[in-house]
Amino acid sequence: MRIPMLDLSEQYSKIKDEVLSKLDEVMSSSQFILGSHVKQVENDIAEMSKTNHGIGVGNGSDAIHIALQAAGVSEGDEVITTSFTFFATAGSIARANAKPVFVDIDPVTFNIDPSKIEAAITEKTKAIIPVHLYGQMADMDLIMEIANKHNLHVIEDAAQAIGSTYKGKQVGEMSSAATYSFFPTKNLGAYGDGGMIVSNNDEIAEQARVIRVHGSKPKYHHHMLGYNSRLDELQAAVLNVKLPHLSTWSENRRTHANYYTEKLNDLVGDFVIMPNEVEGNYHVFHQYTLRVKKRDELQAFLKEQGIATMIYYSIPLHLQPVFKDLGYKEGDLPETEKAAEQALSLPMFPELKQEQQDYVIEKIAEFYS
Incomplete structure (x- = not known):
């Protein structure tokens, strides 16, 4: 017997007709960038997360990076996170020209140990990134208590945890923002790269929307440096089929x-x-x-x-x-x-x-x- 870590073929066979129909809709519409399918999945995932905003971006790494920039993290700032995670968590902090500050994990959950966070806070600390590793949320009550005490943003890295909850609370519901990855192997995977930021913070959400389109608002008017990082219509169409x-x-x-x-x-x-x-x-x-x-x-x-x-x-x-x-x-x-x-x-x-x-x-x- 041969058993893979992950087998997407059976899943695809069950939703194939609907996926192909949705992809044909996109192709026939010739609307490939930030169209109706992106808006639908942004709205639906934001609603699932009990947040007011969903911002589709190119991938999960960009989601973290853009969320940090939208929250005002910049050169010279420090961001506290876990060392036991995929590289993108700390790599995105570094790409924001900030310094990753690593603290140890809870040996039971593999998630960041809240009892280690406060000792790592300095006058340069701007944010905390808990990673909800393997599909289980970190201890958000304690993390938010510390963050509120020190006036810090919390950006949840929920790349592996879409659909998880903490004491009845959804990913993104308690924090400044949360980020998802739609890499094909994720629980909600696209057929290529994709990511999303969800947030109840109007300012962060608006900044993120501008940053993902080269920092442009209105079009061709640039007041900040942004990126070309948008969830495309084809991937959004696939996600709209899968989300239910x-x-x-x-x-x-x-x-x-x-x-x-x-x-x-x-x-x-x-x-x-x-x-x-x-x-x-x-x-x-x-x-x-x-x-x-x-x-x-x-x-x-x-x-x-x-x-x-x-x-x-x-x-x-x-x-x-x-x-x-x-x-x-x-x-x-x-x-x-x-x-x-x-x-x-x-x-x-x-x-x-x-x-x-x-x-x-x-x-x-x-x-x-």
Whole structure:
């Protein structure tokens, strides 16, 4: 049996006719940039997020970068975030000419540890970026309490967490802004690059709309430096087809996650720590990520058995060569570094079959036996 990390082919087969029909609408209209399909998905995702504004942009990385610039982050500012995340989080801070300041993670959730944030705040701190890693939101009550106390913006990196909730609150509902990625592998994926900013802050939203079109308002009148970063009509059309299915797909992911946890706990509980859904959270399991002993050996064994796995992330950002001038060294963020040595993500997608999961579970148990 061969089991991929992600298989989009079955999903496409179920929505193919509707996708092709919507793409034909776009082609026939000849309206390819910021048309009706973009407006629809902006409105629908903003409504889902309980925010007043949705701003479609070229990709998830640009979403973070533009949100930071729209919030006034600029050269000399500092932005506090986690080192245990995809490069785009800190890369976008650096592209905004600001300095990433890394703090350690909560070992249970892999998300930023709010208890470490306040000690990292200086007079140069302008914002905090919590990353809702693997599909579970960070502890937003504590993060917002700290941010409000120090008059800081909070920009949520929700690239992996669309549809997740925290104590009944949606992504973007509590903060200055939140950002989504529609990279094809995401829970709501386009058929190419795409991203979005959602916000209840009118000023940030307006600034973001101007920045995404070269800083132009009205057209050909430029009062700031912006970028060419717009969600295009073809990708928006695909997202409009997929969005009504998102809640069902999230429930499927949760069902698969519960099955993994139940079976693995019975078989290999002493060798594996399963992901933990914090009480009050709705985890959408973009990834099902374990902490395991002998991680690299297990991954190699599973590969031999035809089972794909992924390591998110093997080198924390504070130890990446590009950030060496920030002065971090090994040992500075112990929980982050431990997670980088132990984390292993198993196959996870809505169409995953129980017999596929059984095979994965069987082979993990075989390795540890």
